[in-house]
Amino acid sequence: MPIGIPHKLVAVLKICRGIETLMIWDRCHDLELQELLSTSALLTPTRLSVFSESFLESRYRFHYPIFRNVTHLDLVCDDDHAWTGEQLSQLSHLTHLSLDIHYGVTSAAQLVENVLRACLPSLCILVIWLELDYFSDEHRCFGDIQAISAGDIDPRAVLACMTLRAGKQAAICCDCDNLLHDWAGGGGERFWKKAEAIVHGRRQCLQ
Numbered sequence: 001m002p003i004g005i006p007h008k009l010v011a012v013l014k015i016c017r018g019i020e021t022l023m024i025w026d027r028c029h030d031l032e033l034q035e036l037l038s039t040s041a042l043l044t045p046t047r048l049s050v051f052s053e054s055f056l057e058s059r060y061r062f063h064y065p066i067f068r069n070v071t072h073l074d075l076v077c078d079d080d081h082a083w084t085g086e087q088l089s090q091l092s093h094l095t096h097l098s099l100d101i102h103y104g105v106t107s108a109a110q111l112v113e114n115v116l117r118a119c120l121p122s123l124c125i126l127v128i129w130l131e132l133d134y135f136s137d138e139h140r141c142f143g144d145i146q147a148i149s150a151g152d153i154d155p156r157a158v159l160a161c162m163t164l165r166a167g168k169q170a171a172i173c174c175d176c177d178n179l180l181h182d183w184a185g186g187g188g189e190r191f192w193k194k195a196e197a198i199v200h201g202r203r204q205c206l207q
Helices: 006-015 031-039 108-118 142-149 164-169 176-186 189-206
Strands: 021-024 047-051 072-077 096-101 125-129 157-161
Touching: 006 031, 021 176, 096 108, 096 189, 108 125, 108 142, 125 189, 142 157, 142 164, 157 189, 176 189
Parallel strands: 021 047, 047 072, 072 096, 096 125, 125 157
Antiparallel strands: none
């Protein structure tokens, strides 16, 4: 059930037990909500989708209890501190990672390599969401975009964009409303399955 008011959301989360999927898409700065998400030992979902502002500090702190059991993680990143390498390696159960990048990327290929280097080898899927202009052949990163799209940087890395206008370089094109419904209805199951199919197809070609 969507709950748009922070104090109501806090009240609900305080009485919930055994949450498996948690999606909080709100750039709020409600201190009570941030404190709950940063400290509660009762919130240990396996699928989590959040903004960087959801926590007390300006960067993600993956030692918080909420990340303890996460296997599928979707992070909306407003700066490159949102995924700090030494912290990503703390996520021992992580198999699927999605980064929605809301800051300027100098090298998309380097971004992919840095994230994968920071994660444990058990990571199976990495999805990088980029703004539409990155998929233009005039963008400085377009060579990187082509290499990632072809699976040349790493077969686990998949590109995504929230508009169909991104073209074939974006393996996943899904608008915000459809993605929200996918997460609300099943922890992003359709989205993750599509990424898995792409990675599986690449691995089949390598055999």
